[in-house]
Amino acid sequence: MQPVCIVMIEDDEGHARLIERNIRRAGVNNEIVPFRDGTSALAYLLGPDGSGEASARRHLLILLDLNLPDMTGLDILEKVKANPHTRRSPVVVLTTTDDSREVQRCYDLGANVYITKPVNYEGFSNAIRQLGLFFSVMQVPETP
Amino acid sequence: MSGPTLMHAGYNPVLVALSVAIAILSAYVALDLGARVRGAAPGQRWAWVAGAAGAMGGGIWSMHFIGMLAFEMGMPVAYHLGLTALSLVIAVAATGVAFAWVNRAAAGLRDVLVSGPLMGLGVAGMHYTGMAAMHVPGNLAYSVVIVAASIAIAVAAATAALWLTFRQHGVRQKLLAAGVMGIAVAGMHYTGMAAATFTVEEAGAHAAHITALGQDQQTLALAVAGATFAILFLALFASSVDQQRVQEEYRASEARFRAAIQAVRGVLWTNDAEGRMMGEQPGWAALTGQTRAEYEGFGWASAVHPDDAASSLAAWAATVAAQRDFVHEHRVRARDGSWRHFAIHAVPILRAGAIREWVGVHTDITEQREAEAELRDSNEELQRYAYIVSHDLRAPLVNVMGFTSELEETRGEVAQALRDHPQAGRIDADLGEALGFIKAAVTRMEGLIAAILRLSREGRRAFRVEPLDMTTLLQGLADAQHHQTDAAGARVNIAPDLPEITADRLAVEQVFANLLDNAVKYLDPQRPGRITVTAVTAGSNRVRFDVADNGRGIAARDHARVFELFRRSGVQDRPGEGIGLAHVKALVRSLGGRIDVTSELGQGTTFSVTLPRKAATGQAGQAGPVSLAAE
Numbered sequence: 202m203q204p205v206c207i208v209m210i211e212d213d214e215g216h217a218r219l220i221e222r223n224i225r226r227a228g229v230n231n232e233i234v235p236f237r238d239g240t241s242a243l244a245y246l247l248g249p250d251g252s253g254e255a256s257a258r259r260h261l262l263i264l265l266d267l268n269l270p271d272m273t274g275l276d277i278l279e280k281v282k283a284n285p286h287t288r289r290s291p292v293v294v295l296t297t298t299d300d301s302r303e304v305q306r307c308y309d310l311g312a313n314v315y316i317t318k319p320v321n322y323e324g325f326s327n328a329i330r331q332l333g334l335f336f337s338v339m340q341v342p343e344t345p
Numbered sequence: 346m347s348g349p350t351l352m353h354a355g356y357n358p359v360l361v362a363l364s365v366a367i368a369i370l371s372a373y374v375a376l377d378l379g380a381r382v383r384g385a386a387p388g389q390r391w392a393w394v395a396g397a398a399g400a401m402g403g404g405i406w407s408m409h410f411i412g413m414l415a416f417e418m419g420m421p422v423a424y425h426l427g428l429t430a431l432s433l434v435i436a437v438a439a440t441g442v443a444f445a446w447v448n449r450a451a452a453g454l455r456d457v458l459v460s461g462p463l464m465g466l467g468v469a470g471m472h473y474t475g476m477a478a479m480h481v482p483g484n485l486a487y488s489v490v491i492v493a494a495s496i497a498i499a500v501a502a503a504t505a506a507l508w509l510t511f512r513q514h515g516v517r518q519k520l521l522a523a524g525v526m527g528i529a530v531a532g533m534h535y536t537g538m539a540a541a542t543f544t545v546e547e548a549g550a551h552a553a554h555i556t557a558l559g560q561d562q563q564t565l566a567l568a569v570a571g572a573t574f575a576i577l578f579l580a581l582f583a584s585s586v587d588q589q590r591v592q593e594e595y596r597a598s599e600a601r602f603r604a605a606i607q608a609v610r611g612v613l614w615t616n617d618a619e620g621r622m623m624g625e626q627p628g629w630a631a632l633t634g635q636t637r638a639e640y641e642g643f644g645w646a647s648a649v650h651p652d653d654a655a656s657s658l659a660a661w662a663a664t665v666a667a668q669r670d671f672v673h674e675h676r677v678r679a680r681d682g683s684w685r686h687f688a689i690h691a692v693p694i695l696r697a698g699a700i701r702e703w704v705g706v707h708t709d710i711t712e713q714r715e716a717e718a719e720l721r722d723s724n725e726e727l728q729r730y731a732y733i734v735s736h737d738l739r740a741p742l743v744n745v746m747g748f749t750s751e752l753e754e755t756r757g758e759v760a761q762a763l764r765d766h767p768q769a770g771r772i773d774a775d776l777g778e779a780l781g782f783i784k785a786a787v788t789r790m791e792g793l794i795a796a797i798l799r800l801s802r803e804g805r806r807a808f809r810v811e812p813l814d815m816t817t818l819l820q821g822l823a824d825a826q827h828h829q830t831d832a833a834g835a836r837v838n839i840a841p842d843l844p845e846i847t848a849d850r851l852a853v854e855q856v857f858a859n860l861l862d863n864a865v866k867y868l869d870p871q872r873p874g875r876i877t878v879t880a881v882t883a884g885s886n887r888v889r890f891d892v893a894d895n896g897r898g899i900a901a902r903d904h905a906r907v908f909e910l911f912r913r914s915g916v917q918d919r920p921g922e923g924i925g926l927a928h929v930k931a932l933v934r935s936l937g938g939r940i941d942v943t944s945e946l947g948q949g950t951t952f953s954v955t956l957p958r959k960a961a962t963g964q965a966g967q968a969g970p971v972s973l974a975a976e
Binding site: 213215216219222268297298300318 | 736739740741743744747748751802
């Protein structure tokens, strides 16, 4: 079985580093591919042609921040969940807001998990660690 | 020749014509004066009634008298002065009462049936009194049938004439009414004369005398007629002067009315009974630049904004069908091509129970609408701003807190590495102290940001209004806080008769929970705490709830400040972020109410929340969703 690749789309370098550290601390050693903006992340996920063929044989898990400089994470979520090659990849939304309407919107668009980045660091690292446990037991399906 | 001789009498045609002319003219004058009564000032009404009665009664009498003089019966005739005068009085009195009756303010068409016969009988009474005043050397006999016919003519004619008076508008109808009345009066007179049979015994003896008398009679008739005409013309002149005054008043009133409409930036228009715009509409034409051909019928709708036109036409049709007042709003293309926002109010003008026409006013409320939209925009912007700021402030905090925790992890490793270092304990303590301050500051900062976020969300929440029993609601809040209240040794009294209001339950609960919480929090330990909630009616549709305590009070200089975000007053010995009252104020405003504070340091504080009995749905709900561009 091909190992799962974690795609992390997060524009805040500090957040990205904290997330990575916590994932590693949770004992997850999968490859992490970081992106700082939506455009390059989409180019990677859907390929330069935007068809999604590029992800056809990948096992991906997407960590998605909603607040990106060039687009909102919701745009990416929508495209990923609409593409037949990527729609089965789990998407974990990580953001600063706990606005109920936004949470609802993410789930409506097909997000698998929604995690609020708490300032309370204990809660945050716990969540990430649990996510790490989640990764370790999870079978990410190979995208067709 | 022996025995009674039947007199063959004739009429002087000139005098007959004169008598009929007088009858018609006097009727016309009477109608003209009578028409003044309704428009006259209360004090002048009876003067016009008296004038009309004088003209009519005098005219009838004059006609009758000339008619008598026109009667050439070939024998000397003398008139009894007293009875002749009485006949004049009867004519004027009967006519006066009849006119007065139909001109009462409350008079209806039915009253003509009272006044008509009264006047008819008066005319007949006058006629036969006048006949009785006539002294002839022969005998006078009446045919009962023809007398009855003459009275019937008098009654019918008077009724018809009064009825015409009632519905006459223009000069032509007035002339028609006067003609009918005049001819009827003359007809009654000559019918009455036909009822009389004169017999004389010594006709021949007086033949020469008659000729001379005939001359006198003509002179008398002309004198009476001349005097009557003079009086009638004077009356007409008075009437026309009054008419001019009335028209002047009417013109002034209309000018005043138009100026008033313009002063409130209104455009006046009229529609016919079926709701079609007809005729000259100077206001509408000036506003839209439409020509008469363009706006007539329902053409006006083409000057209404395309989005509003169909709904406006439908609403107007429904209003016309239901015959009720029309209240509407739509946009109209002004002459310069700009769209203006108008509030429309139209009312049907009734006449005798049916709609005669519609009168409406378009009032320009463009500025008002623009100001409202601007206010809404800036409100939304403010909320969006608070939302964005709080989120963007939170992102760096995640880093500060995150890496502080990373440092804490590292602190353990540093302590391990410095295990044998003489300063190890101090270094670790320094690190711990620094990290502790950073974490406390971040926690506090996060609390403040969360509060701003909550405030901005509160502004966006759509209110759901429902009837609230305020006594139950407040008692529930007080019960929920009873631990704190008991701990403070305080008592909360909720008035048992608080009125019911219609509002959003959650918002109202938050307002009063905050106020009660504050009241308990800031009691004066020197005395047992007493907190009361009472209500008084404020204005027609508002209730003022007073939450009063005998706590430490708020200094006068802080009364406004306590409602500001993050501001607190007095000794800072209680936990809190300085959010509560700012939140309360925002909520109360969204509920369409206001909050005030009266307080004296060391005595106590009363927060007064004035809320509408029937709440609007709240601006919060109308603002619509705010875009989440920040995310």
